[in-house]
Amino acid sequence: MHLGANLIHWLGVGIIALVALQALAMFVSTAPRISSQTRQQRLAEEILEEQLRTARARRVIREESSHSWNGWRKFRVLRKVQESADVVSIYLTPHDNIRLPSFEPGQFLTFQLRIPGVPQPVVRCYSLSDAPAEDCYRISVKRVPAAKPDLKPGVVSNYFHDVLKEGDIIDVKAPGGAFFLDLASRTPIVLIAGGIGITPVLSMVNSLARLGTISRETWFFLGARNGEENFAREHLRALAAKHENLKVHFCYSAPAAHEKQGVDYDEACRVSADLFKKLLPSNNYEYYLCGPPAFMESLTRGLREWGVPDGSVHFEAFGPASVPAKPAPAATAPGASPSAGSITTRRVNFARSGKELAWSGDAGNLLELAEKNGVMLPSGCRSGNCGTCLTAVKSGKVEYNKPPACQPEAGSCLTCIGVPAGELVLDA
Ligand SMILES: Cc1cc2nc3c(=O)[nH]c(=O)nc-3n(C[C@H](O)[C@H](O)[C@H](O)COP(=O)(O)OP(=O)(O)OC[C@H]3O[C@@H](n4cnc5c(N)ncnc54)[C@H](O)[C@@H]3O)c2cc1C
Ligand code: FES
The missing domain is CATH 3.10.20.30 (Beta-grasp domain)
Structure with missing residues (x-):
């Protein structure tokens, strides 16, 4: 009897322990699943929401781009803002007051100007430097000094700085260019600017911010001599403070004595692929760069050496192409197709x-x-x-x-x- 009661007691304890163990096992196995399911669901919802937002933004861009025009259209200078000693931003609105077409961030406008003392109309391109807005376009122009003492300073940039005034009318071609950011993509990106090459990439980052939250990983590197050349410093720092997925890094090659590392700029160096190796977790990004020829050449070479496919590197040149998309052709004989290594006339x-x-x-x-x-x-x-x-x-x-x-x-x-x-x- 005593033995039987003991047996029943231990059997009961065993069953209770087994049930408790099963419950614990179930809890242990389902708890992370539930939380990971919730996380996945939340991520899926965020992705969907982001896709809807970008699709809406792209639809607006498409609809507004359909208001584009051919040839020259008259624009009125709405206002001029001196951004720094060398850079002036010009806000332009259509003179005919007909709706302004949108553009892809990274594109440029083409201008034709009749400048006193210059016999022919002069044509120049300037990147749009802000996100699309309903009523105006913005460009930001750097004053170009004379390349040599016996030459004249830049014709159009100095005209924009010194002569063009609010209310003036100028001829503008519709936004164009194949260097632009796809706002619908979620691929992580690295935006890289050298000096005034900031304008198209500024338009890109501003367009991302205009969508609401910057949900794709975005790095912004700016190379400049010092703060004098970094007219968007406060704006970019404020954007980075607001958007946790945006990292902004200022590299100054010659910081001024009063400028402090960690406050005014991040590193006293040039932007380079070595810097990316140090800061980026991998090379797996789409790269968008714009800057002076030497800057573009060294970065495209560095990225290629780091194993970044050419197709992931997008660039805009502000002057004669400095980064050839393919080796310049060389002819073997008149009329023959080019073959590398041989040059004839x-x-x-x-x-x-x-x-x-x-x-x-x-x-x-x-x-x-x-x-x-x-x-x-x-x-x-x-x-x-x-x-x-x-x-x-x-x-x-x-x-x-x-x-x-x-x-x-x-x-x-x-x-x-x-x-x-x-x-x-x-x-x-
Ligand atoms: C797609 C694109 C986007 C651009 N976006 C921007 C932008 O956002 N912001 C910006 O500031 N610029 C931008 N640019 C550059 C801009 O278009 C002009 O090239 C720049 O402003 C200089 O034009 P300019 O008329 O002032 O100078 P230019 O009159 O063209 O002179 C340029 C330089 O050449 C020198 N020069 C003159 N004659 C000779 C000669 N015979 N031999 C050698 N040198 C000579 C001048 O002294 C001067 O230093 C962009 C260019 C392109 C193609
Ligand atoms: S000069 Fe502009 S396309 Fe050739």
Whole structure:
């Protein structure tokens, strides 16, 4: 009897222990599942919400872009804001008061100006430096000094700084260019600016912020000599404080004596791939860069050496292309297709000027070849963006050292980025 009661007691204890163990096991196994399910669900909801927001933003951009225009349109200078000693922002609104089309962040406007003392109208491109707004476009222009004592300072930048005033009317082409950020993508990005090359990437980061929260990982690196060249410093610091996914890093090559590391700037160095290796968890980003030629060359080379695929590096040049998309072609014989390593000459006939010239790989593009030999062709941006150098091809073919942002119509070419693919006759 005593033995039987003991047996029943221990059997009961065993059953209770087993049930408790099972309950504990169930709790242990389901608790993280429930919380990870909740987390996954929350993430999925956030992604959906973000996708809807960006889809809405893209729809607005598409709808508003449909109000675009061809050729030149009159714009009125709404206001000018001196951002720093060298940079002025210009706000422009359409003179006809008809709705303003939107643009993709990173794109530029093309301007045609009649400047007193300059015989021909002058054409230049300027990136839009803010997110799309309903009533105006903003550009930010750096004053360009004379390259040498015997040359004149930059024609258009100085005109914008010193002569253009609020209320003036100027001719503007619709936003264009293939260097822009896809706002619908969630891929982590690195935005990189050198000096005034900040303008298109500023438009990108402002456009992301305008969507609400910056939900994709975003790095913003700015290379400048010092704070004098960093007109958006306070604005970018404020954005980074508001958006935890945005990291802003200022690199000054020559900080002023009063500027403090950790406050005014982050590092006394140049922006480089070595810096990215130090700060980024991997190289797995899309990179958007804009800056002076040496800056772009060293960064694209550094990124390539770090194993970043060329397709993940997007760039804008503010002048003649400094980073060739593919090696400049070299001809083996007139009319033959280019083959690397061999350079021979090709004949280029400027039919209207009556000049036949020999082009070889080191002669540069067709525009440079013409100018060096006294054939004056129209030009503007000199980087395949504005279409001013469009010239009819009478016979032969032209190839490009970078894809033209402004597609030449059939039977024509852009001389500023074009080289002859064989014997060539131009209507110029
Ligand atoms: C897509 C794109 C976007 C751009 N975005 C911006 C932007 O957002 N902000 C910005 O500030 N700029 C931007 N630029 C650059 C801008 O378009 C102009 O190139 C820049 O303002 C200089 O123009 P300028 O008329 O003032 O100078 P230019 O008159 O073109 O002179 C430029 C320099 O060349 C020198 N020079 C003149 N003649 C000669 C000669 N014969 N030989 C050698 N040198 C000579 C001048 O002294 C001067 O130093 C952009 C360019 C492109 C293509
Ligand atoms: S000069 Fe602008 S496209 Fe050639």
